[in-house]
Amino acid sequence: GDQVEQSPSALSLHEGTGSALRCNFTTTMRAVQWFRKNSRGSLINLFYLASGTKENGRLKSAFDSKERYSTLHIRDAQLEDSGTYFCAAEPSGSWQLIFGSGTQLTVMP
Amino acid sequence: EAAVTQSPRNKVTVTGGNVTLSCRQTNSHNYMYWYRQDTGHGLRLIHYSYGAGNLQIGDVPDGYKATRTTQEDFFLLLELASPSQTSLYFCASSDATVSNERLFFGHGTKLSVL
Numbered sequence: 013g014d015q016v017e018q019s020p021s022a023l024s025l026h027e028g029t030g031s032a033l034r035c036n037f038t039t040t041m042r043a044v045q046w047f048r049k050n051s052r053g054s055l056i057n058l059f060y061l062a063s064g065t066k067e068n069g070r071l072k073s074a075f076d077s078k079e080r081y082s083t084l085h086i087r088d089a090q091l092e093d094s095g096t097y098f099c100a101a102e103p104s105g106s107w108q109l110i111f112g113s114g115t116q117l118t119v120m121p
Numbered sequence: 122e123a124a125v126t127q128s129p130r131n132k133v134t135v136t137g138g139n140v141t142l143s144c145r146q147t148n149s150h151n152y153m154y155w156y157r158q159d160t161g162h163g164l165r166l167i168h169y170s171y172g173a174g175n176l177q178i179g180d181v182p183d184g185y186k187a188t189r190t191t192q193e194d195f196f197l198l199l200e201l202a203s204p205s206q207t208s209l210y211f212c213a214s215s216d217a218t219v220s221n222e223r224l225f226f227g228h229g230t231k232l233s234v235l
Binding site for chain 2: 045047049052053054055056057096098100108109110111113114
């Protein structure tokens, strides 16, 4: 089965509000990354975490290896935040990345 | 469940070598993508395709060719490999438009060019 379960698959927010995306892991991961897909199709790295939390502007991410999850919080959402967000996790002892299937975020006026 | 399979998982070649990375998806998706991941860059799009016989250029296409032989199969070709192409390569598929969709990824290919 899937090792990375990302939710929700789709999310709609009004400008100025916030919410959280989540990835649950079925096995121990040593690190997680969060990406956002740009208009050209490339995935821009938002965060890389081996533990704890990181914050950048209106985005904040947390990773708990023991509890097997990671979150991406968006606050004060803006129209330009719309897009598809992915998490990807590194299994312990492996160089590979296991991707979540993405969250399609739509920010509405 | 959507499935994207990449091969090989690991590859080592020398400068000037010829490498083919394979990707097969059993999702009946129209779109397929090749990305490379390097520290500090996220995943950068090399080439993508929206159907058999189609090829579109991504953000970092130099030094790469690609071919979509069937709906299922998408190949990435390095005809004269260089050390700068040492990277992690990911294939993905999707059934929607490029701008807004869910992607299903393979587990990656680790390529080392010596």
